[in-house]
Amino acid sequence: MRLRLGEYTDSGGRPRQIIGIDGAGGSVLVIDRDAVTHGDDRLLAHLAADEPIENASLVSRGYLGEGVVRCIRPRRVVARDFHAAPLDDEDDDEPERAPLVIDAPELDRAGHAYRLEPVRGSLCIPELRWRRLPPSAVAADASIVSVREAVARLESYEPICALTRRTLRAHRQTRQLSTAVLRLEVQRLQRSPIVLNRGLREAVIAATERHGLSMSEIAMRCGRIKYDRAGNASGETSWLARRLGILPEGGQQAPTPWIHSDVLALIARRGLGVSPREVELD
Known part of the structure; x- marks a missing residue:
C-alpha cells in the first residue's frame, strides 16, 4: 500500500x-x-x-x-x-509516427481478422476505427466494430487494447484524423464492471477435469440450489454454464463472453476457493 x-x-x-x-x-x-x-x-x-x-x-x-x-x-x-497505464498517460518513448493501418495477428472463431484503420464516416475527416474482415479478405465486406466487440469476438483484451492505446498515443496530435470515438470506446471498456469470462471458464473446466469438482457442486457453493420433486438438492448448472459462456442466455443464440465482475468474484471465491485475480484475464 x-x-x-x-x-x-x-x-x-x-x-x-x-x-x-x-x-x-x-x-x-x-x-x-x-x-x-x-x-x-x-x-x-x-x-x-x-x-x-x-x-x-x-x-x-x-x-x-x-x-x-x-x-x-x-x-x-x-x-x-x-498492468495497464491510464489511457491518457503519455509514453515518451512512443514513436512520433505510427502506421495508419494495423492488423491484429489473431483471428476469431469464425476466421475473421481485425484491422485498425481510418474509415470515412459522417465527419469531414476520416475516423480511426476497428474493422472486422471476413475470411475472404474482401475489403468491401469489412464492417466497423467497437473495441468492445473486437475484444468479445477474440475473447481476449490483447492485442486489441494494447494496439488501440499505442495508436491513440501516437496520433494524439494529429488533426487530420479523428480518434474521439475510438478513445471513448476503450475508456468505456476499461471502466466497465463487465469483464471477459474466458479465464473463469477455463478455471472451472480445469477444476472439473483435474480435481473431480462437479458443476453442480460449484453452483451450490455459490448459493444457486434447486430441488427436485423428491426434495433432493442440486446445483443450478444451467446458471453456472450461462455465466461461464458455455450456454446462451435465454432468448439468445450464442453464449456471452462477458460476466459481471461481482459474479466472477462470487464463483471464484465460493465456487472454486481462489482469488478472483487468478481467473481474470489481463
Whole structure:
C-alpha cells in the first residue's frame, strides 16, 4: 500500500478504507476496499504518473462526500488494472509516427481478422476505427466494430487494447484524423464492471477435469440450489454454464463472453476457493 486516504463504515456496518496503490508506469490506483479482509476492491480512479499525488486525496474526499452517501458502487478492481497505464498517460518513448493501418495477428472463431484503420464516416475527416474482415479478405465486406466487440469476438483484451492505446498515443496530435470515438470506446471498456469470462471458464473446466469438482457442486457453493420433486438438492448448472459462456442466455443464440465482475468474484471465491485475480484475464 502506498497511501492511506480515508476510512468509513458502509451501510452494512462494515469498516472500509480508501487507499492508493502503485500501478503500471508510475500510475496510482485509488481503491475502496474492506478494511478487515482487504478484499472487495473497488476502483475509484486510475491516476497517471504525471498527475500530482494530491489528486488521490481529492478523489477520496469526493467519494467520501458524495459516493458513500449515495451508495455509489464502483466496479471491482481487475487484474488488468495493475498492468495497464491510464489511457491518457503519455509514453515518451512512443514513436512520433505510427502506421495508419494495423492488423491484429489473431483471428476469431469464425476466421475473421481485425484491422485498425481510418474509415470515412459522417465527419469531414476520416475516423480511426476497428474493422472486422471476413475470411475472404474482401475489403468491401469489412464492417466497423467497437473495441468492445473486437475484444468479445477474440475473447481476449490483447492485442486489441494494447494496439488501440499505442495508436491513440501516437496520433494524439494529429488533426487530420479523428480518434474521439475510438478513445471513448476503450475508456468505456476499461471502466466497465463487465469483464471477459474466458479465464473463469477455463478455471472451472480445469477444476472439473483435474480435481473431480462437479458443476453442480460449484453452483451450490455459490448459493444457486434447486430441488427436485423428491426434495433432493442440486446445483443450478444451467446458471453456472450461462455465466461461464458455455450456454446462451435465454432468448439468445450464442453464449456471452462477458460476466459481471461481482459474479466472477462470487464463483471464484465460493465456487472454486481462489482469488478472483487468478481467473481474470489481463
